[in-house]
Amino acid sequence: MKAFEATRLFFNQAADQLDLPEELREALLMPDREVQVQVTIRRDNGKLANFVGFRVQHDHSRGPMKGGLRFHPEVDLDETRALASLMTWKTAVVNLPYGGAKGGIGVNPRDLSVAELERLTRAFVDQIHDIVGPDTDIPAPDMGTDHQVMSWFRNQWEKYHGFHPAVITGKPVEEYGAKGREEATGRGVGTLTVKLIKRLGMKADQSKVAIQGFGNVGSHAAKFLHEAQFPIVAVSDISGTYYAENGLNIPELLRHKISHPQGLLEGYEHAERLPLEALLKLDHVDVLIPAALGGVIHEDNVESVHAKVIIEAANGPVHPGADTILHERGVTVLPDILANAGGVTVSYFEWVQNRQHYRWSLDRVRQELDHTMNEAFEDVWQMAGQHNVSLRTAAYMIGITRVKRAAELAGLA
Numbered sequence: 250m251k252a253f254e255a256t257r258l259f260f261n262q263a264a265d266q267l268d269l270p271e272e273l274r275e276a277l278l279m280p281d282r283e284v285q286v287q288v289t290i291r292r293d294n295g296k297l298a299n300f301v302g303f304r305v306q307h308d309h310s311r312g313p314m315k316g317g318l319r320f321h322p323e324v325d326l327d328e329t330r331a332l333a334s335l336m337t338w339k340t341a342v343v344n345l346p347y348g349g350a351k352g353g354i355g356v357n358p359r360d361l362s363v364a365e366l367e368r369l370t371r372a373f374v375d376q377i378h379d380i381v382g383p384d385t386d387i388p389a390p391d392m393g394t395d396h397q398v399m400s401w402f403r404n405q406w407e408k409y410h411g412f413h414p415a416v417i418t419g420k421p422v423e424e425y426g427a428k429g430r431e432e433a434t435g436r437g438v439g440t441l442t443v444k445l446i447k448r449l450g451m452k453a454d455q456s457k458v459a460i461q462g463f464g465n466v467g468s469h470a471a472k473f474l475h476e477a478q479f480p481i482v483a484v485s486d487i488s489g490t491y492y493a494e495n496g497l498n499i500p501e502l503l504r505h506k507i508s509h510p511q512g513l514l515e516g517y518e519h520a521e522r523l524p525l526e527a528l529l530k531l532d533h534v535d536v537l538i539p540a541a542l543g544g545v546i547h548e549d550n551v552e553s554v555h556a557k558v559i560i561e562a563a564n565g566p567v568h569p570g571a572d573t574i575l576h577e578r579g580v581t582v583l584p585d586i587l588a589n590a591g592g593v594t595v596s597y598f599e600w601v602q603n604r605q606h607y608r609w610s611l612d613r614v615r616q617e618l619d620h621t622m623n624e625a626f627e628d629v630w631q632m633a634g635q636h637n638v639s640l641r642t643a644a645y646m647i648g649i650t651r652v653k654r655a656a657e658l659a660g661l662a
C-alpha cells in the first residue's frame with residue numbers, strides 16, 4: 250500500500266467517528282500545492298548529476314505550513330504527500346499555530362561528498378525559494394538532513410530574500426538555532442513513553458525497549474529512556490541490530506556513534522550482532538520504538554512483533570492493516586502525530602525566538618516542550634477513553650476537528 254493511501258485510511262477512521270461529510274473529507278485531505286523540481290549539480294568528478302526534489306504544502310488553515318526536508322533514496326511524491334498531511338494533523342494535535350508541509354530529494358546523502366551535498370541543497374533552494382518563507386512554509390530537518398543542511402538552506406534563501414532566520418528551523422545553535430531542537434523529537438518520544446508506561450501500570454525498570462534507528466531521533470530517545478531506568482536491549486541502524494539481553498550500555502553506544510564514520514554503530518563489539526530485521530521480532534521486548542523508515546510493520550510481519558507497546562517515533566511506521574491487528578491484540582500504539590511531535594514543537598519555539606530576536610535557555614525550552622507534550626497526551630488519552638477508540642484515531646479526531654474549525658472560521662469549509 251502506498252504511503253498516502255495509508256494516511257487516508259487512518260484519516261477516514263477518525264472522520265467516520267466525527268461523521269464528516271465526504272466533500273469535507275476530500276477538501277481536508279487534498280494538498281494545497283505540490284511542487285516537483287529538477288535538482289542538478291556538478292559532481293566532484295566534473296560530471297552532471299540530476300535529482301528530483303519535492304515540496305508538498307498540505308494545509309494552511311491554522312497558520313504557515315511547517316515540515317521537514319528528507320534526503321533519502323525512497324523520497325517520491327506519494328511519500329512526501331503522506332508526510333505533509335501527517336504534519337497538518339501533528340501541528341494541530343500539539344496545538345501549534347501552523348499547517349503542514351514536507352519536502353525532500355530522492356538521493357542517498359551518504360553517496361555525496363560534503364561539497365556535493367552543499368551544492369545539492371543550494372540548487373534545491375534555487376528551485377523552491379519563492380514558495381517557502383517565514384510566513385508561508387518553514388522547512389526543518391528530517392531523515393538524512395541536519396543543522397548543516399539547514400544552515401546552507403537559510404544562507405541560499407537569504408541571497409534572494411534578505412535576512413530572516415525564521416525561514417527554516419533546526420539551524421545550528423550558534424546561528425539562530427534553538428537550544429534543545431536537536432534532542433527535541435527524542436526527548437518528546439521519551440517523555441511520552443514514560444507517561445504511557447505509567448498509565449498502563451508497567452514499570453520502567455522492568456520494561457525492555459528495542460529501538461529501530463539510531464539517528465537523531467532514535468539516539469536521543471535511547472539516551473532519555475536509559476536515564477529514566479529503562480533497560481534498552483536492542484538498537485539498530487543500517488549497519489545491523491545490536492542486542493544485549495540485560496540491557497545495552499547506551500552511553501558507550503552514543504560515544505561510538507559520534508566517533509565513527511557517518512555516525513554508524515558499525516564495529517561496536519560489546520553486544521550481540523543480529524540481522525537488521527531481527528529487531529522488530531525480538532522476544533521479551535515490552536516497548537518497541539520504530540525510529541527510522543515508514544511502513545516497517547505491516548500485515549506480513551505483524552504476527553512476529555511481540556511488544557505490548559509501540560511508540561511511533563518514525564512517521565508512518567505501522568501500516569493500517571497491521572494497526573488493526575495490533576489494536577485487536579490489545580497492543581497500545583502511540584501514534585506518530587503525537588509521539589514524534591516534540592521536534593516540530595521546538596521548531597516552533599525556534600521560530601518564535603527568531604522573530605523576537607530573543608534566546609531561550611535550554612531549561613525553558615525543555616520545560617515548555619514537556620508541558621506541550623503532556624497536555625497533548627492528556628487530550629488524546631481522554632478522547633480515546635470517551636469514544637472507545639485507539640490513541641491513533643483519537644489523535645486524528647483532535648487534529649481534524651481543529652483544522653476543520655480553523656477552515657470554517659476562515660470561511661473555507
Ligand SMILES: NC(=O)C1=CN([C@@H]2O[C@H](COP(=O)(O)OP(=O)(O)OC[C@H]3O[C@@H](n4cnc5c(N)ncnc54)[C@H](O)[C@@H]3O)[C@@H](O)[C@H]2O)C=CC1
Nearest residue numbers: 391392393434462463464465466486487541563564589592
Ligand atoms: N528529525 C526530526 O526532528 C524528526 C524525525 N521524525 C522521523 O523520525 C524518523 C527518523 O528520523 P531522523 O532520526 O531524523 O533520521 P536520521 O537520518 O538522523 O536517522 C535515521 C536512522 O535510521 C537508520 N536506518 C535507516 N534505515 C534503517 C533500517 N532499515 N533499519 C534500521 N535502521 C535504519 C539510519 O542508519 C539512522 O540511524 C523518520 O521517520 C523521521 O521522519 C519525526 C519527527 C521529527
Ligand SMILES: O=C(O)CCC(=O)C(=O)O
Nearest residue numbers: 316317389391592593596
Ligand atoms: O521541525 C519541524 O518543523 C518538522 C519536523 C518534521 O518533519 C516532523 O515532525 O516529521
